[in-house]
Each structure stands twice: as C-alpha cells, then as structure tokens.
Amino acid sequence: MQSSLRSVSSVRNVRPWGGDVSDLRIAADGTWGAVEPASAAAIAQGEIDGRGRLALPGLLNVHAHVDKSWWGHPWQSYGGAGGTEGRIRHERARRDELGIPGLDVTRNVLEQSVRTGTTALRTHVDVDPGIGLRGIEVVREAVAEYDGALHAEIVAFPQDGVLRRDGVVELLRAAAEAGVEHIGGLDPASIDRDPVGQLDALFTIAADTGVGVDIHLHDSADLGAFQIELIIERTQRHGLEGRVNVAHGFAIAEVSPARRQDLLQAMGGLDISMTTVAPLRLPQLPLKEMDAAAVRFGFGTDGIRDLWSPYGTGDLLGIAWQYARSSGIVRDEDLFRVAELASSAAASFVGRQAHDLVAGAPADLVLLDAENPMDAIVRTPPRELVLGRGRVLWES
Incomplete structure (x- = not known):
C-alpha cells in the first residue's frame, strides 16, 4: 500500500466548497499550505489539475464497523432472527467461517471507504471473550498499511x-490501557438489563484511563431518553465533557418536543455529541434543534454488507444524502450544512482541531464533478480524486 500512495505538491484549478477557482498547495508535513487564486502557469510534475471541479474536505465516517463485513466474499443471504439480540446471535454463529475479524475483510472495507471519499474514520471494533482484542490488532494493521x-x-x-x-x-479496560481512543457500550437497559451497572462500569474506566465513551443506544422513546439522562449525569459527575458520544440515539427524535429540548440543552452544555447512520425506517435526528443546542453531530455508515444487513457501500456521501432526503431538507443553507457535517464539522470525532481546505489542516480532499456542495449532496456524483495527507488514496 505504501508504494502506491504517491505524494502531491499542489491541487490546481479547483473550487473549494464551490467558491472561486483556486490552487491548493501542500506542505511537506502533509497539511495544506497556501490557498491561492488559480494561476495560469502550466501544471508541473507532482501537481494535479482539478479542471474546475468541486473540492470538499475528505469525508469523515464517524460510526463504522470495519472489522466485520462479507465484502469481497460471495453473496451472503440474510439469515437468523431480526432485532439487536437476533443479529448478535447470528453474527456469533457465522463470523468464524467468514474470517471475522480478519485482515482481508478490513482491507476490503477500507478500500471501498477511501475510494468513495473517506479519509478519516471512527470505527467500532468488537471485543468479547471469544476474540479478545484481536480485532483491534487487525484494524490497526490494516490502517497502518496506508502509512498515515x-x-x-x-x-x-x-x-x-x-x-x-x-x-x-476487563477486556474494555485492557483495550483502554493499550491505547484505543474510546470504549463503547450497547443498550444498557435492553441488552444488559442493568443501565446503571453498565454505565457506571464504562464511565469508571474512562475516568481512570482518559479514553472517550461512545455508546450504541437503540432503545426508543422514554426508555432511550431515560438512559440519555443517566449518561448526562455520569458525564458531569466524572468530568468527561467533550469525551462522550451517543450513537443512534433514536429516542431524541421520538420524545415530546419539550423533553427533547431539555435533553439537547443538557447534552450541549456538557459537549455530549451524537452520531447517526440515518436509518430510513425511523425519524431522523433534528438538525436545526441539535445545532441550536450546540450538540456536535456526525454521520456514519454503520456496518457495510455484514451479517446484520446486506446493505451498505461504504459511501459516507450516500449517508448524507439519505439523511437529507428523509429529513425533508431542501434549502441551500441546510444542504450546505449537511455537507459540512459529512466533513469539516465532524473534525473532533476523529481527534482533529481542523479538517477543512485551509492552511494548517490535514491535506485531505475529495474532488467531484459537481456545481456546489448542495449539488454534491443531492446527486452523489462519482469521486474523481481522494487525497489523504497530501497523497493519492483514490483516482478515477
């Protein structure tokens, strides 16, 4: 992988965020240098001619599962029972025969992700007594092949x-002590049937080790809202402001407007973020209300062609389209905001202070044949170029 990633010195003749045609210079450390008006000079060796295409920051997939997929295997028919519990049992029964977790599986998912524009991600990796921390080792090895x-x-x-x-x-604590950035949880009430016990265990580990907490919360309506209240209490008690995320969090869209406002205001005050995979069958998280409450918000692909569902392409822009369409978003300013949430606005989810087409930010870019970010969201055109840290991850 390292040998195939050629370095680039400049991306010329592009329109950052649909603005004026510009040249983007890349510094030696893989960050953006100067952003300049387009020059009439000939394209030099090591430069790329963007031909007036739309340039966006690299897409940020902030809820992925790159350790488990059947991408690259023959078609796998959906089997087993539905629901979270049923899918867990089915996955446990079949994961060994599909080599999950495995290096080839993770390589396939990462390759599909980068070719559709993802340049950074937050991925959940299974840990349990059957596989220990092996999946984490596999994912680290696959990501390391991209050499930064x-x-x-x-x-x-x-x-x-x-x-x-x-x-x-004990495995979660060991993972935290071994350097993972976050530990996860799963439906404290409906899976463990002990929301206080699960959350106290997770928040204690986080407080002791300095990692973040990222909790899958599928439980709906009042049950889900109750658990969000418990998360809010523990975030404040342990001083974990800015280090806690609620993934899915369908309950936010299902409770009364008054209760939703109270929850969002409390989350915003403690910088508790949310991530969504924009599921079509459920109400979407409310963009304007979340922005008003200063709740950080990002998109993820969830699983990609795995034993939970045959759907998924790894295309984060497709998730942004799905969220916008199912939310009834049509105005330019709102579509533009969705494009930001898929890229620059999600920087903190991947540990970055800045992720944009500005000097000093990582030189991550996706180039598309689109008029502007709104056009890119509603049309999801093919990606023509993807750069990560100033190197070519994908080129059509």
Missing part, C-alpha cells in the same frame, strides 16, 4: 453486552 494517509480512531466495542458476559469489563 488514512486516519482511524478505534472504539473497543462490546457487541454482546458489557455485564452479561464474564470478562468483558
């Missing part, structure tokens, strides 16, 4: 629950 051009943060994820399986709490 692709960035990933890891969430040690207890897919089968935290308390109901002996040894999982």
Whole structure:
C-alpha cells in the first residue's frame, strides 16, 4: 500500500466548497499550505489539475464497523432472527467461517471507504471473550498499511453486552490501557438489563484511563431518553465533557418536543455529541434543534454488507444524502450544512482541531464533478480524486 500512495505538491484549478477557482498547495508535513487564486502557469510534475471541479474536505465516517463485513466474499443471504439480540446471535454463529475479524475483510472495507471519499474514520471494533482484542490488532494493521494517509480512531466495542458476559469489563479496560481512543457500550437497559451497572462500569474506566465513551443506544422513546439522562449525569459527575458520544440515539427524535429540548440543552452544555447512520425506517435526528443546542453531530455508515444487513457501500456521501432526503431538507443553507457535517464539522470525532481546505489542516480532499456542495449532496456524483495527507488514496 505504501508504494502506491504517491505524494502531491499542489491541487490546481479547483473550487473549494464551490467558491472561486483556486490552487491548493501542500506542505511537506502533509497539511495544506497556501490557498491561492488559480494561476495560469502550466501544471508541473507532482501537481494535479482539478479542471474546475468541486473540492470538499475528505469525508469523515464517524460510526463504522470495519472489522466485520462479507465484502469481497460471495453473496451472503440474510439469515437468523431480526432485532439487536437476533443479529448478535447470528453474527456469533457465522463470523468464524467468514474470517471475522480478519485482515482481508478490513482491507476490503477500507478500500471501498477511501475510494468513495473517506479519509478519516471512527470505527467500532468488537471485543468479547471469544476474540479478545484481536480485532483491534487487525484494524490497526490494516490502517497502518496506508502509512498515515488514512486516519482511524478505534472504539473497543462490546457487541454482546458489557455485564452479561464474564470478562468483558476487563477486556474494555485492557483495550483502554493499550491505547484505543474510546470504549463503547450497547443498550444498557435492553441488552444488559442493568443501565446503571453498565454505565457506571464504562464511565469508571474512562475516568481512570482518559479514553472517550461512545455508546450504541437503540432503545426508543422514554426508555432511550431515560438512559440519555443517566449518561448526562455520569458525564458531569466524572468530568468527561467533550469525551462522550451517543450513537443512534433514536429516542431524541421520538420524545415530546419539550423533553427533547431539555435533553439537547443538557447534552450541549456538557459537549455530549451524537452520531447517526440515518436509518430510513425511523425519524431522523433534528438538525436545526441539535445545532441550536450546540450538540456536535456526525454521520456514519454503520456496518457495510455484514451479517446484520446486506446493505451498505461504504459511501459516507450516500449517508448524507439519505439523511437529507428523509429529513425533508431542501434549502441551500441546510444542504450546505449537511455537507459540512459529512466533513469539516465532524473534525473532533476523529481527534482533529481542523479538517477543512485551509492552511494548517490535514491535506485531505475529495474532488467531484459537481456545481456546489448542495449539488454534491443531492446527486452523489462519482469521486474523481481522494487525497489523504497530501497523497493519492483514490483516482478515477
């Protein structure tokens, strides 16, 4: 992989965010240098001619599962029971035969992600007594093959629950002490049936080790809202402001407007963020209300062609389209905001202070044949060029 990633000195004749045609210079450390008006000079060796295309920052997939997929395998028919519990059982029964976790599986998912524009991601990686921390090692190895051009943060994820399986709490602590950026949780009420116990275990580890907490919360309406209240209480108690994320969090869109406002205001005050995979069958998280409450918000692909669902292409821009369309978003300013959420506005989810087409930010870019960011969201055109840290991850 390293030998195939050629370095670029400049991307010329592009329109950052649909603005004026510009030249983007790349510094030796893989960050953006000067952003200049387009020059009439000939394209030199090491430069790329963007031919007036739309340039956006690299896409940020902030809720992925790159350790488990059947991408690259023959078609796998959907089997087993539905629901979270049913999918967990089905995955456990079949993951060994599909080599999950495995280096080839993760390589396939990462390759598909970068060719559609993702340059950094936050990925959940299963840990349980059956596989220990092996999945984390696999994901780290696959990401390392990009030699820094692709960035990933890891969430040690207890897919089968935290308390109901002996040894999982200890594995999460071991993962935190071994350097993962976050530890995860899963439906404290409906999976472990002990929301206080699960959350206290997770927040204690986070407070002790300095990692973040990223909790899958599928439970709906009042049950889900109750658990968000518990998360809010523990974030404040342990001083974990800015280090806690609620993934999915469908309950936010299902409770009364008054209760939703109270929850969002409390989350914004403690910098508790949210991520969504924009599921079509459920109400979407409310963009304007979340922005008004200063709740950081990002998009993720979830699983990609895995034993939970045959759907998924790894295209984060497709998730942004899905969110916008199912939310009824049509105005330019709102479509533009969705494009930001898919890229620059999600910087903190992958540990970056800045992720944009500005001097000093990582030189990550996706080039598209589109008129502006709004056109890119509604049309999801093919990606023509993807750069990570000033190196070519994908070129059509």
